Amino acid sequence: MVFENLSYGWIIILFGAIFFVLEVFSPGFFFLVPGTVLLIIGVLVILGVDIFNSTYGIVLGIVIAFLAAIVTVFLYSRLTPGDEKPLTISMDSLVGKTGTVLNPTDEKTLSGKVRIEGQIFSAKSVSGIIPEGSKVKVIASQGVHIVVEEE
Numbered sequence: 695m696v697f698e699n700l701s702y703g704w705i706i707i708l709f710g711a712i713f714f715v716l717e718v719f720s721p722g723f724f725f726l727v728p729g730t731v732l733l734i735i736g737v738l739v740i741l742g743v744d745i746f747n748s749t750y751g752i753v754l755g756i757v758i759a760f761l762a763a764i765v766t767v768f769l770y771s772r773l774t775p776g777d778e779k780p781l782t783i784s785m786d787s788l789v790g791k792t793g794t795v796l797n798p799t800d801e802k803t804l805s806g807k808v809r810i811e812g813q814i815f816s817a818k819s820v821s822g823i824i825p826e827g828s829k830v831k832v833i834a835s836q837g838v839h840i841v842v843e844e845e
Contacts, residue, residue: 706736730766792810793830795829798825810832820842
């Protein structure tokens with residue numbers, strides 16, 4: 695049974711390491727927290743803490759995973775430069791705002807890019823092609839992109 699726990703522990707650690715590698719290739723904090731939690735749970739399993747079958751182990755695993763997530767979030771926020779904080783804005787709040795076309799927009803694709811208040815958004819036009827440098831107004835939001843018309 696002890697050797698079984700060792701192998702389970704190493705498998706869990708391996709999955710945690712895979713999450714860390716995924717984070718390196720796709721930064722954005724999506725894989726870092728689960729990777730950290732898996733590493734800690736794997737170490738607990740190797741140390742003989744029965745986190746799967748005992749109430750004590752389950753509570754200990756949850757508490758340690760929660761603390762690891764908090765520490766990871768704190769450290770990640772300290773490493774992220776201040777200018778690169780994630781944008782937290784409702785796309786609907788952009789309706790009525792004006793911006794400048796960076797990549798030409800058309801009504802069929804989302805290849806258009808528009809800068810509004812210093813942020814860049816994927817955009818498409820109501821009709822026709824709006825060339826780069828044109829001033830536009832946001833008339834709607836559709837999911838994660840905006841619909842613009844030339845001013």
